[in-house]
Amino acid sequence: MPTSLSIDPPTPPSPDADEQDTLRDLNRTPHPYHHQSLELPYASDRLLVPENQTQTQNGSASLLSPYAKDSSPASESGTEADDEHFLKGLPAPKTRLHKGLRGQDEVLSGTSTPILSPAVGEDDIAALTEKPKSQKRIAQKHRVIETLRRNKNLTQRAVEVIIVASLGLMVRANPQVAELLDYWERDYQLAGLTYVALLIIYPIRVIAWEYRRGTPSKTIPIEIPHHFDPAPILYPPAITLCVSSLVATSNTAVVLPNIILSICSWPQQLIPKFERLTAYDSVHWGLTCLPLLWSSSIRGASQLVHTGVALSDEDLTLLYPLHQTLCFVLHHLTTTSLLTAELQLFSISLINVLLLASSPQALILKALLWVGGLGTLVFCSSVIRSGILLARVPKWRFRRIPGHRQRSLLRELSKIFSWKRIKSEVFGSALEPVEEELSLSSDGGSESATQFKPPKRTRTAGIAFQTSVAHVLAASPVAGDQNFTSEGIARRHTLPYLDTSNVHNPTQTPSGRRKRTTSLSVRPFLKLTYTQSVIRKWLYALYVYVVLITVILLGIRTHIEKFALRGIEPIGFALGYMFGDLPSFRFRVIYANIDWWIPLPIYDEDDKQCHMGWVQHIRHNDFGEANTRLLIAAYWVCVFVVGLLTVFRLKEIYEVDTRRKVFHFMMVGILLPATFVDPTFAGLALSLILAIFLILDLLRASQLPPLSKPIASFLAPYVDGRDFRGPVVISHIFLLIGCAIPLWLALASLPRTGSGYLSGWELPGREVSMVSGVICVGLGDAAASLIGRRYGRRKWIWGGGKSLEGSLAFAIAVFAGIAAAWAWLKVGGWPVTGEQYGVATSARNAAVCASMASLTEAVLTGGNDNVIVPVVLWTCVKSLAI
Numbered sequence: 001m002p003t004s005l006s007i008d009p010p011t012p013p014s015p016d017a018d019e020q021d022t023l024r025d026l027n028r029t030p031h032p033y034h035h036q037s038l039e040l041p042y043a044s045d046r047l048l049v050p051e052n053q054t055q056t057q058n059g060s061a062s063l064l065s066p067y068a069k070d071s072s073p074a075s076e077s078g079t080e081a082d083d084e085h086f087l088k089g090l091p092a093p094k095t096r097l098h099k100g101l102r103g104q105d106e107v108l109s110g111t112s113t114p115i116l117s118p119a120v121g122e123d124d125i126a127a128l129t130e131k132p133k134s135q136k137r138i139a140q141k142h143r144v145i146e147t148l149r150r151n152k153n154l155t156q157r158a159v160e161v162i163i164v165a166s167l168g169l170m171v172r173a174n175p176q177v178a179e180l181l182d183y184w185e186r187d188y189q190l191a192g193l194t195y196v197a198l199l200i201i202y203p204i205r206v207i208a209w210e211y212r213r214g215t216p217s218k219t220i221p222i223e224i225p226h227h228f229d230p231a232p233i234l235y236p237p238a239i240t241l242c243v244s245s246l247v248a249t250s251n252t253a254v255v256l257p258n259i260i261l262s263i264c265s266w267p268q269q270l271i272p273k274f275e276r277l278t279a280y281d282s283v284h285w286g287l288t289c290l291p292l293l294w295s296s297s298i299r300g301a302s303q304l305v306h307t308g309v310a311l312s313d314e315d316l317t318l319l320y321p322l323h324q325t326l327c328f329v330l331h332h333l334t335t336t337s338l339l340t341a342e343l344q345l346f347s348i349s350l351i352n353v354l355l356l357a358s359s360p361q362a363l364i365l366k367a368l369l370w371v372g373g374l375g376t377l378v379f380c381s382s383v384i385r386s387g388i389l390l391a392r393v394p395k396w397r398f399r400r401i402p403g404h405r406q407r408s409l410l411r412e413l414s415k416i417f418s419w420k421r422i423k424s425e426v427f428g429s430a431l432e433p434v435e436e437e438l439s440l441s442s443d444g445g446s447e448s449a450t451q452f453k454p455p456k457r458t459r460t461a462g463i464a465f466q467t468s469v470a471h472v473l474a475a476s477p478v479a480g481d482q483n484f485t486s487e488g489i490a491r492r493h494t495l496p497y498l499d500t501s502n503v504h505n506p507t508q509t510p511s512g513r514r515k516r517t518t519s520l521s522v523r524p525f526l527k528l529t530y531t532q533s534v535i536r537k538w539l540y541a542l543y544v545y546v547v548l549i550t551v552i553l554l555g556i557r558t559h560i561e562k563f564a565l566r567g568i569e570p571i572g573f574a575l576g577y578m579f580g581d582l583p584s585f586r587f588r589v590i591y592a593n594i595d596w597w598i599p600l601p602i603y604d605e606d607d608k609q610c611h612m613g614w615v616q617h618i619r620h621n622d623f624g625e626a627n628t629r630l631l632i633a634a635y636w637v638c639v640f641v642v643g644l645l646t647v648f649r650l651k652e653i654y655e656v657d658t659r660r661k662v663f664h665f666m667m668v669g670i671l672l673p674a675t676f677v678d679p680t681f682a683g684l685a686l687s688l689i690l691a692i693f694l695i696l697d698l699l700r701a702s703q704l705p706p707l708s709k710p711i712a713s714f715l716a717p718y719v720d721g722r723d724f725r726g727p728v729v730i731s732h733i734f735l736l737i738g739c740a741i742p743l744w745l746a747l748a749s750l751p752r753t754g755s756g757y758l759s760g761w762e763l764p765g766r767e768v769s770m771v772s773g774v775i776c777v778g779l780g781d782a783a784a785s786l787i788g789r790r791y792g793r794r795k796w797i798w799g800g801g802k803s804l805e806g807s808l809a810f811a812i813a814v815f816a817g818i819a820a821a822w823a824w825l826k827v828g829g830w831p832v833t834g835e836q837y838g839v840a841t842s843a844r845n846a847a848v849c850a851s852m853a854s855l856t857e858a859v860l861t862g863g864n865d866n867v868i869v870p871v872v873l874w875t876c877v878k879s880l881a882i
Contacts, residue, residue, distance in 0.1 A: 146226065149226035150223075150224060150225070150226045152226075152797060152798040152799055153224070153225075153226045153227070153228060153798065154224065155797060155798055156796075156798035156800075156859055156861075157228065157229075157230050159798075159855065159859045160230060160231075160234060160859050160860075161230070161234065163852065163855060163856055163859065163872075164234050164235075164238045166852065167238065167242055167852075167872065167875055168238065168241075170875070170876055170879040170880060171242045171245050171246060171875065171879045173879065173880075174246070174878070174879045174880075174881065175834075175835060176249045176834060177245050177246060177248075177249060177879070180245065180248055180249065180252065180255070181245060184255050184259075186294070187255075187256070187259055187291055187294065188241070188259070190290070190291075190294055191259055191262065191263060191290075191291065194263075194287065195237065195263075195266065198266070198270040198271065199233075199270065201272075202269070202270050203222055205272065206221075206222050207220065207221060207222055210222075229861055229862040230862070231339070231340070231341040231860070231861065231862020231863050232267050232340040232341045232344065232862065233267055233270075235341045235345065235862070235863060235868060236262070236265035236341055236344035236348065237262040237263075237265050237266065239345065239868070239871055239872075239875075240258050240261055240262040240265065240345075240348055241258065241259065241262050242875050243258075243745060243871065243875060244258035244259075246745075246749055246878050246879065247745060247748050247749045249749055250748070250749050250750060250751055251356070251358065251748070253310040253311070254352070254356050256291060256311075256316065257311055257316060257319065257351075257352075257355065257356065258348075258352070259291050260288050260291055260292075260316055260319050260320075261319060261323060261348045261351060261352075262348075263287055263288045263290075263291070264284075264288055264319060264320050264323040264324070264348075265323075265344040265345075265348060266284070266287075267340075268281065268284070271283050271284045271287070279324070280320065280321055280324055284320065285320045285321070288317075288319065288320040289317055291316075292313055292316060292317065311355060311356075315355070319351065322351060323347055323348070323351060326347045326350060326351065327343055327344065327347045329377075330343055330346060330347060331343060333377075333728075335726045335727060336725045336726040337722075337725055337726030337727060337728040337730055338726070338728075338730075339862055339863055339864070340862070341862050341863045341868075342863050342864060342867060342868075345863075345868075349741075350369060350370070353365060353366050353369060353370070354366060354370055359747065359748070359752060359760050360565065360761060361680055361683045361684050361687065361744075361747060361761075362744070362747075362748065363560070363563050363564035364560055364564050364684065364687060365687040365744070366559075367555075367556045367559040367560045367563070367564065368556060368687060368688070368690070368691040369691075371551070371555045371556050371559045372551055372552065372555065372556050372691065373694075375547075375551035375555045375556075376547070376548065376698070379547045379551070380543075380544050380547050380548075383540050383543050383544060384540075384544060384698070384701075384702040384704070386540060387537060387540040387544075387702050387703060387704045388701070388702060389521055389525065390525050390533060390536060390537060390540070391537070391703035391704075392522070393522060393525050393526065393533070395530055397526055398525075398526065398528055398529055398530045398532075398533055399526065399527055399528060399529050400529065400530075401529060537704060537705055538705060540704055541704035541705050541706070544699075544702065544704060548695065557569075557570050557571070565757075566757070568599060568757055569597055572594075572597040572598040572599070573598075573599060573757070575598045576589075576598045576599045576600050576601070576626070577626065577629070578626055578629055578630060578633075579626060579630070580598075580599075580600045580601045580624075580625075580626040581601060581623075581624030581625065581626035581627045582627070586600055599756075599757045601624070601625060601626060601758070602756065611831070612829070612830055612831060613828050613829020613830045613831075614828070614829050615676075615677060615828040615829065615830070616828075616829070616830065619677060619678070625678075628677065628678060629678060629681050632674045632677065632678060632681065632682075633685075635674065636670050636674070636685075639666060639669045640666065640670070643662055643663065643665070643666035643669075646662050647659050647662045647663070650662070651717070656717060656718060656720075657785060657789065658786065659717075659718065660718050660720070660731070661782040661785060661786060663718075663732070663735065664735070664777060664778045664779075664781060664782040665778060665782060666778075667735065667736075667739050667774055667777065667778040668774055668775075668778035668779055668817075671743075671771065671774045671778075672771055672774050672778075672817070672820070672821065672824075673824070675743065675770050675771050675774070676766050676770070676771075676824060676825060676828055677828075679743065679746075679747060679763055679766065679770055680747065680761050680762070680763065682743060683740070683743050683744055683747050686736065686739065686740035686743065686744075687740070689736060690733070690736055690737070690740065693732060693733050693736060694733070696711055697711075697729055697733065699711060700712050700715070700729070701727050701728065715729050715732070718731065718732075719731060722864070730864070734866040734867055735777060735866055737866070737867055738773050738776065738777040738867055738869075738870040739773045739774045739777055739778070739870070740773065741773060741867070741870060741871060741874075742769060742770065742771075742772045742773035742774075742776075742870050742873070742874035743770050743771070743773060745769075745871075745874055745878075746767060746769045746770040746874070746878070747763075747770075749878070750763055750764075750765065750767070750833060751763075751764060764831065764833075765830065765831040765832055765833040766825055766828075766830040766831070766832065766833070767825075767833050767834065767878075767882075768818060768821045768822055768825060768882045769874050769877040769878040769882070771817075771821045772818075772870065772873045772874045772877045773870035773873070773874065774817075775813075775814055775817030775818060775821065775873070776814060776853055776869055776870040776873045777866050777870055778817075779814060779816070779817040780810040780811075780813045780814040780817070780850075780853060780854070780857070780869075781810070781857070781865065781866065781869075782813075783806075783810055783812070783813035784802075784806040784807060784809050784810035784813075784854075784857065785806070786809075787805055787806055787808075787809035788802070788803045788805055788806020788807075788809065789806075791805050792804075792805045792806050793805065796858055796859075798859070800858075800861070802857070802858040806858075807855070807857070807858045808854075810850075810854040810857055810858075811847075811850040811851050811854035812850070814849070814850035814853055814854065814873065815847055815850040818846040818849065818850065818877070818882060819843070819846060822842060822846070822882060834881040835881050836881075837881070837882075842882055845880040845881075845882050846882055848876065848880065849873060849876040849877050849880060849882065852872065852873070852876050853869055853872060853873040853876065856868070856869050856872045857869045
């Protein structure tokens with residue numbers, strides 16, 4: 001092969017005037033990238049024959065002008081793709097040459113540049129030719145920058161450690177928790193000492209490993225990188241212990257399981273391993289069993305009366321494999337949507353709901369998440385996976401019927417459910433075709449590889465070109481039957497075109513590049529026609545919808561009836577719960593004699609609820625409990641509609657981040673005034689909305705008709721960067737969870753009242769911590785975002801995207817929200833649980849809580865601030881008894 005190619009090709013013979021006019025008309029082409037050019041990106045497209053000749057297989061030469069044009073036939077599959085992964089297009093513009101590529105035949109541009117790049121000047125050349133002393137100066141400068149980054153990161157992580165330590169001190173200072181912590185103090189100390197010992201031993205293990213590999217370059221071959229994030233080390237164990245201690249004031253049975261779960265959340269890297277490639281680490285499992293040993297050895301018999309659900313030692317021993325399995329399943333479902341700390345916290349929360357739920361609202365949440373989630377996972381996972389794979393196949397990749405014959409719907413269904421296809425897909429290999437498809441390619445062509453096309457415009461190049469055509473015809477399998485010869489063609493500018501486009505290696509593209517192998521999971525779907533694929537999508541969707549309805553009606557409904565409602569049918573309970581105080585509804589239920597199915601609230605003429613304040617008096621004696629719930633639901637619908645109209649109206653005025661904050665303010669308007677009126681109803685509503693959100697996001701991710709596309713289109717304008725990290729759109733789910741978790745935790749920490757079938761549906765008091773999540777997410781986060789992006793000028797010393805102005809706005813908004821909630825609690829007259837303080841003390845505590853939440857939001861990087869910060873704020877508010 002010559003080392004260089006000639007840029008000036010030999011001059012072809014000059015055509016006649018008529019030929020020039022004709023060829024000028026033929027120069028107009030919709031495919032300018034088919035011209036042979038030195039600027040095309042592929043090396044095979046840059047080759048020009050020096051002497052204007054190409055050698056055929058038998059050695060005969062054909063005379064071709066480098067400017068002769070041959071229009072390619074249209075693609076059979078309706079696209080210009082070489083294969084399913086590459087689409088032809090105009091060649092990309094030449095990239096600017098880099099310094100190290102000057103004087104070389106660069107692949108992307110196809111030509112060499114003998115002059116310097118415009119970006120390279122004399123100063124740059126002087127910088128490249130300087131002495132090594134400047135390089136040392138640059139290296140020293142980089143070391144200084146790296147040291148500053150590391151120091152800032154250490155400062156940030158030290159602040160996180162201080163926050164966690166302060167959180168523990170706040171919990172310890174709570175009077176209601178002090179007695180409980182005194183009883184379990186030895187357990188907390190031993191677990192903490194074990195964790196600290198593992199943290200200290202870990203660097204020693206790393207240093208020993210380095211020395212076993214060889215002599216390291218440093219005496220202490222270990223350093224903390226500037227991107228180190230301690231969130232998996234700090235938050236899962238600390239938040240688990242702090243929250244469980246506050247909840248244990250009404251249910252002491254939650255302490256020991258959560259101590260074990262906090263040990264389960266320790267990072268795997270800290271645990272010495274003696275077995276590799278095992279599902280469960282035996283050393284880590286043994287560490288989770290230590291609380292069972294030292295608890296039984298320290299105290300023989302329990303001195304505290306356990307309330308709630310108490311677990312046996314066998315159940316506590318199995319918490320580690322349950323936690324590891326649940327983390328694996330959640331990671332498989334969400335992939336990169338959840339960070340490590342979030343994954344651990346969600347697994348611990350689900351296990352607490354599964355094992356320790358005792359109130360009716362918690363049992364309903366357990367049925368929604370566990371019964372509904374497991375049922376959907378078991379029966380729908382494979383179908384949803386197939387639907388996702390089918391949705392990823394482009395239309396042109398499906399098999400196409402020759403002549404585009406139309407088949408009836410019944411015939412298409414019979415083809416889809418044919419025994420041969422089922423046997424081939426289930427029992428046979430993925431590469432094994434169905435009998436009908438042996439003669440049909442995935443591109444849909446059943447025509448022969450060599451066949452004649454209608455006459456095609458081209459330039460007749462003389463006897464040599466006709467000789468090459470005759471040679472190709474003689475080599476084709478149809479030449480003997482058809483007796484085509486080049487001499488029989490008596491046309492000047494056109495000749496019958498022999499389509500040899502399919503005569504090439506099917507594993508390579510026309511440019512010689514090897515095609516990517518089609519995934520084995522997708523190959524069975526390539527045997528379908530487009531109509532069959534649409535039918536199969538709808539069948540998948542029908543199956544998923546039927547399974548969801550079945551799981552709801554049979555699984556969830558039965559579980560709620562048996563465990564949460566004490567034998568009352570859930571649909572009838574819901575009707576009585578919402579409409580039981582309407583006179584017309586009561587009359588119809590009693591007249592139809594179905595009060596055994598729809599329980600009705602009993603009218604109580606005595607003013608027994610007056611001691612709980614005037615709002616509660618109006619709720620019970622004037623409106624009625626059920627009518628109050630109807631009014632609250634109607635108010636929520638109105639706020640939601642107004643919020644959506646506001647978002648749609650601001651669509652063309654403000655950017656996405658600003659419009660997203662409207663949803664935050666909607667949550668404040670929905671939950672802040674109504675939670676104190678009926679907190680159990682608000683908690684139940686949040687549980688139902690969370691289940692609806694999860695189902696809708698499942699349908700969106702499954703890409704099954706007809707709901708997936710409308711849901712995706714509605715959510716598309718409001719997603720952020722976290723939503724693109726994995727398959728789950730987490731923004732609206734985390735917004736709801738951030739508002740709901742503090743309310744659920746507050747309900748779990750308070751005793752219950754109620755009579756009859758509504759036993760466990762009333763609370764003897766209220767507290768500000770119920771709305772701490774709404775205040776944090778709805779007011780604090782929104783204020784920090786709006787003020788920080790508009791007026792933020794000063795950053796925190798550790799850098800990042802948080803500004804001091806935004807953090808100050810967060811603290812002020814949270815303080816104002818806590819003050820408003822405290823004022824509404826006092827004005828409404830509800831009794832407050834726990835010790836009550838004066839206005840000055842409450843204001844000081846509120847300022848401390850707001851500052852702690854704002855600092856956590858500014859320093860947090862290893863978790864979503866809509867999840868962790870509301871829990872931190874709830875812990876502060878609950879501990880300081882605001």
